[in-house]
Amino acid sequence: MRASVVVVVRAERAYVIMTEDDAFWWVVIHASTQEIGEPRTTPTQRVDAETFVRDAVQRFGVVLYAAAEAKNTLATAVTLAGVLSAVPLEQLPGDLAQSNITVKVDTRAWSKERALFEAEAIVGQTTSLAVQKSTLLLRGELVDFIVKERIFVTDLAFECVPLTYEHAYLHRVVDKAPWRRPIRVYGYNTQVKILGGYTFEAETGCLASLGQIASQQTHNLAFWNERPGISEPLRQKQSDMVRYDPELVYVAIVYGDMDNLDFVQGFAREHMRTREARCAAARETCFPLTWTLSPNLLRLAPDLLRWYMSAGERSGNDWFIFPPSGTLYAYPGMFSAADQHVFVQQMTADARLMNTSGSVHWEWFYRWKPAFETYFTQYTHLSHSIRSFFLNDVPWPIPLPDMALRGETYRVLSSNDYSSRVHGQTPVVLFKPAFNWAPGNPSGGLSLPPALCAQLLGRLSRGSIQYMYTIQTTAIEDIFTLAAQLPEHVRLVSYEQLAHLALQREANRERGRTES
Numbered sequence: 001m002r003a004s005v006v007v008v009v010r011a012e013r014a015y016v017i018m019t020e021d022d023a024f025w026w027v028v029i030h031a032s033t034q035e036i037g038e039p040r041t042t043p044t045q046r047v048d049a050e051t052f053v054r055d056a057v058q059r060f061g062v063v064l065y066a067a068a069e070a071k072n073t074l075a076t077a078v079t080l081a082g083v084l085s086a087v088p089l090e091q092l093p094g095d096l097a098q099s100n101i102t103v104k105v106d107t108r109a110w111s112k113e114r115a116l117f118e119a120e121a122i123v124g125q126t127t128s129l130a131v132q133k134s135t136l137l138l139r140g141e142l143v144d145f146i147v148k149e150r151i152f153v154t155d156l157a158f159e160c161v162p163l164t165y166e167h168a169y170l171h172r173v174v175d176k177a178p179w180r181r182p183i184r185v186y187g188y189n190t191q192v193k194i195l196g197g198y199t200f201e202a203e204t205g206c207l208a209s210l211g212q213i214a215s216q217q218t219h220n221l222a223f224w225n226e227r228p229g230i231s232e233p234l235r236q237k238q239s240d241m242v243r244y245d246p247e248l249v250y251v252a253i254v255y256g257d258m259d260n261l262d263f264v265q266g267f268a269r270e271h272m273r274t275r276e277a278r279c280a281a282a283r284e285t286c287f288p289l290t291w292t293l294s295p296n297l298l299r300l301a302p303d304l305l306r307w308y309m310s311a312g313e314r315s316g317n318d319w320f321i322f323p324p325s326g327t328l329y330a331y332p333g334m335f336s337a338a339d340q341h342v343f344v345q346q347m348t349a350d351a352r353l354m355n356t357s358g359s360v361h362w363e364w365f366y367r368w369k370p371a372f373e374t375y376f377t378q379y380t381h382l383s384h385s386i387r388s389f390f391l392n393d394v395p396w397p398i399p400l401p402d403m404a405l406r407g408e409t410y411r412v413l414s415s416n417d418y419s420s421r422v423h424g425q426t427p428v429v430l431f432k433p434a435f436n437w438a439p440g441n442p443s444g445g446l447s448l449p450p451a452l453c454a455q456l457l458g459r460l461s462r463g464s465i466q467y468m469y470t471i472q473t474t475a476i477e478d479i480f481t482l483a484a485q486l487p488e489h490v491r492l493v494s495y496e497q498l499a500h501l502a503l504q505r506e507a508n509r510e511r512g513r514t515e516s
Contacts, residue, residue: 013226014052016144017219021266025220029227029303054093061102062089070134072112075153076119078137080105082150083125088143116169119152123177126152129210131159131203132187136216142187145221152177157191160199160206174207181209182328182339184296188216197395197443204331205364209339211328213296214260221261224301234309236319236355239288239496244504246463249490251434252498253479254390256360257472258292259323264304271476272311278480279315286316287483290495292323292360292472295350305354319494321358322347324392331394333363333371344378348385357387358495360469361430365398372402372430379428380414388429388499390467392436403432409466410502429499431467434460438471439478445471450481458487465501 015026030044047055063086065077074088081088086104091097107115130146130153137143137153146153152173156166174183185203189212192199203210215221242250255271258264272291279286291312297305312318325332327346335343351357363371379385393400403411413428436445437453448456460466470479483492493501 013223014144015220015223016052017140019219021269022219024269025265025304028307050093053087053089054096057087057089057092057096057101058099061086061104062092063087063104064089064091064106064108066090066108067138069108069110070138071155073107073110073115074134074137075132075155076110076115077105077107078143078146079119079126079151079153080107080122082147083122088147120169120173120176123152123173126150126177126179128152128179128184128186129154129174129177130186131155131189131191132216133190136187141217141219142215142221144223145186145215145218145225148222148225151186153187160189160191171207174209182211182330182335182343183209184328185210185212186215188212188214202325202329202331202362202394204334208334208336211325211330212259213294213300214262214329216262218261218265221300224303225299227302229299230302230305230353233353233355234306235313236309237313237316239319239494239500242491242493242497242501244501244508247489249457249460249462250465250493250498250501251457251460251490252288252290252390252431252467252493252495253470253483254321254360254467254495255289255291255470255472255474255479257323259294259329260472261294261296261300263472264294264297264301264308268472269307271472272308274476275318276311276315278476279317283316285480285484287480287492288317288319288494288497289479290319290321290358293320293354295322295327295354298350298353309354317494319356319358319496320354321356321390321495322351322354322360322386324360324362326350326359326361326386329362331363331367331371332361332375333367333369335375337374340375340378344375344382344385348382351386352384357385358499359386359389360392361389362392362394365393365395365401368393368400368402376413376428376430380426383426387427388431388495390431390433390469390495392433392469400432403430408432409434409464412502412506427503429502431465431498431502433469434466436469436471437474439474441471441473444473445469450478451485454482454485454487454490457490460490462489463505465498465505467495467498 063077063081065074067090078088084104127149128151130151132142132153134155158164159166159170161167189200189203190198200206203212293308327350332343391400409432411430438444439447
């Protein structure tokens with residue numbers, strides 16, 4: 001496996017890849033005043049990669065693989081390395097070749113069929129699933145975490161395509177596996193691309209018990225994962241109440257796609273730093289902005305989560321909700337009843353810790369009916385959970401059929417009758433997007449410059465309550481430009497304010513019907 005030029009070892013934990021992004025996060029963890037359970041004087045040692053690898057193979061032994069056969073056997077070699085607590089390696093360092101190094105398994109002469117057979121035989125000793133290309137495994141991407149957590153790895157081109165041998169194999173492996181459901185799938189599934197999008201990236205369309213944690217190039221996750229997880233609710237600013245005015249247009253900007261841990265570690269940090277600096281320089285331009293952020297960071301990388309939420313607190317007008325579709329990038333309408341129930345419990349627990357009541361929600365375009373009937377309604381019976389969902393269809397060009405036909409921009413659900421849900425209890429508000437905005441990225445939404453996007457928002461019906469999904473690749477400066485060019489009658493609000501406004505409007509309508 002590839003390692004960086006310098007490996008940082010701290011308290012028996014190794015920081016093995018050091019790009020520019022990783023160097024930034026290393027400074028964050030090293031200088032943090034929020035470290036939990038670890039003295040700031042914890043010794044840190046820097047060693048060159050060759051020394052690190054030599055020490056590791058002598059200590060743990062190796063699983064050997066052939067780079068030329070990586071497509072056929074490397075996923076199995078990495079899986080075996082995790083189960084056997086070994087180092088996956090192409091060849092031993094020259095000065096160790098004749099030494100007493102334990103070669104636990106040598107896969108270099110294995111066929112693809114042999115590799116699949118051997119992997120299936122040990123699935124009971126693994127903890128979860130990763131879909132990761134062999135080209136990325138060769139570069140060491142995610143390997144530290146896969147080995148540490150004993151994750152089962154696949155790299156099969158047709159494992160999600162029905163009626164293929166590879167799909168039958170994956171189905172058999174999942175059926176045998178002791179993994180908790182819904183199953184958390186690491187890496188990223190780029191196997192089939194249709195209409196500009198990866199058909200199985202959410203994994204639920206592959207097998208209904210799967211959901212993705214996008215992480216194919218997330219670095220040093222084994223290190224971050226060793227940090228103490230978050231067990232007490234984090235702070236988020238409480239939104240001020242806004243009185244509904246039927247002459248205005250209310251819009252919440254939702255800055256999306258932060259389910260992808262690669263984005264969290266990468267360019268999104270610059271978006272947050274720019275946002276914080278702009279808000280500090282001119283408070284009057286600091287419009288309400290709702291970010292998405294993966295709740296999996298609560299356990300996988302709590303220090304990164306704290307950094308984002310602290311920066312948002314300093315900027316003063318930022319909120320965080322769950323990305324699509326909550327604790328997993330999945331289509332919950334496809335889950336079994338049992339998996340849905342567990343998923344709702346996970347959503348509720350993580351919402352408490354992140355102190356949020358909102359989530360983006362995606363479904364495959366023909367699965368909205370079961371989502372409305374069996375999934376969203378479960379939240380109406382919970383007093384402290386997700387209260388607002390920001391919906392989006394997949395593939396994106398297709399509008400949400402049911403809400404579009406009814407002309408709805410939002411829908412209020414409750415376990416009670418209409419009057420009760422407006423005046424208390426547990427209403428849940430579902431929002432349809434006005435549109436997706438992705439300047440320079442037409443596959444992600446309307447590729448409009450900020451001025452034209454501002455005009456489009458200005459043309460929305462007065463009195464309407466809507467949200468705009470903004471792809472995370474959109475520069476934060478473009479959003480500032482958009483906000484500055486909005487017409488006077490368009491008001492930007494937080495996600496919580498949007499939900500409160502919808503309930504106010506429905507209460508006004510009910511009051512009008514009662515009086516008439």
